[in-house]
Amino acid sequence: MDDTWPPRYEETYLPDPKDRHWFRDRETLDPEDRQGVILKKIRAQMAYAYQHTPLYRRKWKAAGLEPDDIKTLQEFHKVPLLTKQEIRQDQQDHPPFGSYLCISPGDVHRIHGTSGTTGKPTVYGIGREDWRRIANAHARIMWGMGLRPDDTLFIGSFFSLYIGSWGALVGAERLGMASFPFGAGVPGQTAMAIRWIRDLKPTAFYGTPSYALYLAEVARKEGIDPAREFRFRLMFFSGEPGAGIPATKRRIEETYGGAACIDSGSMGEMTPWMTNAECEFRRGMHLWQDIVFTELVHPESHEVVPYGSEGVPVYTHLERTSQPMIRYYAGDLATWTDEPCECGRTYPRLPRGIYGRVDDMFIVRGENIYPSAIEEILRATPGVGQEFRIIISREESMDELVVQAEYSPEFAARAARDGGLLRQLQGELERRFKTTLGVRTAVQLVAPDTLPRTEFKARRVIDNRNLFTELRGTL
Numbered sequence: 001m002d003d004t005w006p007p008r009y010e011e012t013y014l015p016d017p018k019d020r021h022w023f024r025d026r027e028t029l030d031p032e033d034r035q036g037v038i039l040k041k042i043r044a045q046m047a048y049a050y051q052h053t054p055l056y057r058r059k060w061k062a063a064g065l066e067p068d069d070i071k072t073l074q075e076f077h078k079v080p081l082l083t084k085q086e087i088r089q090d091q092q093d094h095p096p097f098g099s100y101l102c103i104s105p106g107d108v109h110r111i112h113g114t115s116g117t118t119g120k121p122t123v124y125g126i127g128r129e130d131w132r133r134i135a136n137a138h139a140r141i142m143w144g145m146g147l148r149p150d151d152t153l154f155i156g157s158f159f160s161l162y163i164g165s166w167g168a169l170v171g172a173e174r175l176g177m178a179s180f181p182f183g184a185g186v187p188g189q190t191a192m193a194i195r196w197i198r199d200l201k202p203t204a205f206y207g208t209p210s211y212a213l214y215l216a217e218v219a220r221k222e223g224i225d226p227a228r229e230f231r232f233r234l235m236f237f238s239g240e241p242g243a244g245i246p247a248t249k250r251r252i253e254e255t256y257g258g259a260a261c262i263d264s265g266s267m268g269e270m271t272p273w274m275t276n277a278e279c280e281f282r283r284g285m286h287l288w289q290d291i292v293f294t295e296l297v298h299p300e301s302h303e304v305v306p307y308g309s310e311g312v313p314v315y316t317h318l319e320r321t322s323q324p325m326i327r328y329y330a331g332d333l334a335t336w337t338d339e340p341c342e343c344g345r346t347y348p349r350l351p352r353g354i355y356g357r358v359d360d361m362f363i364v365r366g367e368n369i370y371p372s373a374i375e376e377i378l379r380a381t382p383g384v385g386q387e388f389r390i391i392i393s394r395e396e397s398m399d400e401l402v403v404q405a406e407y408s409p410e411f412a413a414r415a416a417r418d419g420g421l422l423r424q425l426q427g428e429l430e431r432r433f434k435t436t437l438g439v440r441t442a443v444q445l446v447a448p449d450t451l452p453r454t455e456f457k458a459r460r461v462i463d464n465r466n467l468f469t470e471l472r473g474t475l
């Protein structure tokens, strides 16, 4: 294995289409041996960041630490964590890229960033060589999902600052597939997408799970059955936990006639964000540890947790020269395992994906609740339709939780004949929520197509007292 850092990838390399792996030796390496590979890359990445950025120098000096002190992975686990807040503050103090940009601003090749819907936007400055490494990493991981040069990838997400779409595009291009960067978000675009998909029959899809379900719903309204008239054989997702929620995965696979639904994605800042990604066997996202090194730590002690436990991912770039993130504390929740996968890759996995972002979590009567747990129950219950929303209120001293869910059009037809069905479904959902979430949940069933749709990431949690008071009369 070539030890030069930063690594440069052979741009014309492609495996044989029959090969399961892109770099078989690296992907199936004995985990003990991989630790040595990772440590070398960590040391090189840290030395580089220390030399080029005031932020890391400041931070590590304050902790009495120099990159050369890191001689084992155990020592690396002690390097101070980097948080989103620090990055935001640093970019505010040193606009626009912050004091952790290691290249000159003139060498920035692409500028991306967060949308800023949940706070001040963060800007990513990506150098040209990093962009090529991102392309190579994504192509390699997409190969692992099962994509091949004869596939055509339909990209149904925004082409904007949002790096998800661009990351999928650059990976598809490097892999040698045809790309169909359709985008999303323009009025009338979904209806147009449906006609293009029906006529061009792309074999692969990238977007958010919410958008895939919305696209199918609009298609059916136009008299097109996506299970029969589309030809997606593989659909991969990021941006939302949905593709890692078993019931949502099943629903997408059924809706699209058996297309494989694949979960992926870490964070925009961590691009190549596909280093969390499922392989063709779909048993939870692999952590591609030799591209981005991921640890899972306890949310309070910040100690690395053993396999089988729950923790917060901490990400470290291993081959990034423009804006490296070192021990970036994601604030997500996942469990991890090192149990073998049928694909032969020896990377650990997140068997349930990333099922909660700390930002998404809410507390009702002392119970921590993630929207993904509510989604899992709804998607697994026959009769429940497409959209839902969660309404929380904390009035007086009691928290109240209301889930509004649409029933399906098929259910509507049956309920029209049997008036008791609606009440039954409501009671069943309330029982399931009580058992799983541990709190009383009021369920309100509404007709299909009542709740707002999204073409991007769904925002389904509403903390709105007035709306709650209004609804209460009808429960």
Ligand SMILES: [Zn+2]
Residues within 6 Å of the ligand: 278, 279, 280, 281, 286, 341, 342, 343, 344, 345
């Ligand atoms: Zn696998």
